Amino acid sequence: MDIPYTVEPRPDTGLYNGKLGIWLFLASEVMLFGALFSTLIVLRSAVDNWHQTPFNVPLATVNTFVLIGSSVTVVLAWANLRLNNFKKAKMFIWITFLCGVAFMGIKSYEYMEKFAHHIYPSTHNYYATYFTLTGLHGLHVLGGMIVFAYLLGPGAKMWETDPQRYTNRVEVTGLYWHFVDLVWIFLFPMLYLL
């Protein structure tokens, strides 16, 4: 089945379908995370004893650099596909994926440390909001990693059969990944620094 406008832009929107689709999806994600941010603000303002044991700022700072770095590598992957350099693009997608692994690894360590000190979401709203926001964000990172794994694995065959469509898939996945990075850019100061 030939799906139209996966490569050529639609005459009415000026975009290929995937690009409009991903932006509409990201708009819905803004509402999802926005609702949780709003909840954090309301819960936090309601009590005087908000802060409990501080979170690990150096580790979270490393995670911030990891995610920002992965945003650069995914856009460099797309740039290299446009230069017809599949080998280099694949390397950058691999680096992006491994940055995701590093991020989830550091997050898992943070969670394990909390559980080892008997700190759970139910302990205090301070932790409940932390686990909810970072947990949902972590699931989004995992989702992105699954897509990158597909693009590196069975999905890579499309570069041979339809390179422009493959390039568009990498661009669209990159847009999703940048959004995940954007959410962390706000999560990091709100949870760890304020």
Next chain:
Amino acid sequence: MSGHSVEEIKKETAVYLAVFAGLAVLTGVTVGVSYLHLSPGPAIALALLIASIKGALVASFFMHLLNEKKLIYSVLILTVIFFVALMALPIASEVGATRF
């Protein structure tokens, strides 16, 4: 491939790396500001300002929003309006609320 010359794509790559450097510096600034131990109001305002600048850099350059089509801008303007409402309404309902 997609209608851009090799030179243009290489220039874009240089921009991506410059934006990354800017984001790294701003991350350092974010952490540094937290050590100033400002009072909550200014601390929150400054942290969100820096985060917004970082977010704007990611959206403008990595997500190519600077050169996007009008339809995407329309979708995002609608999103911003609803996002502001989503943030403002719960907070507004809590302001001056009596706690028992």
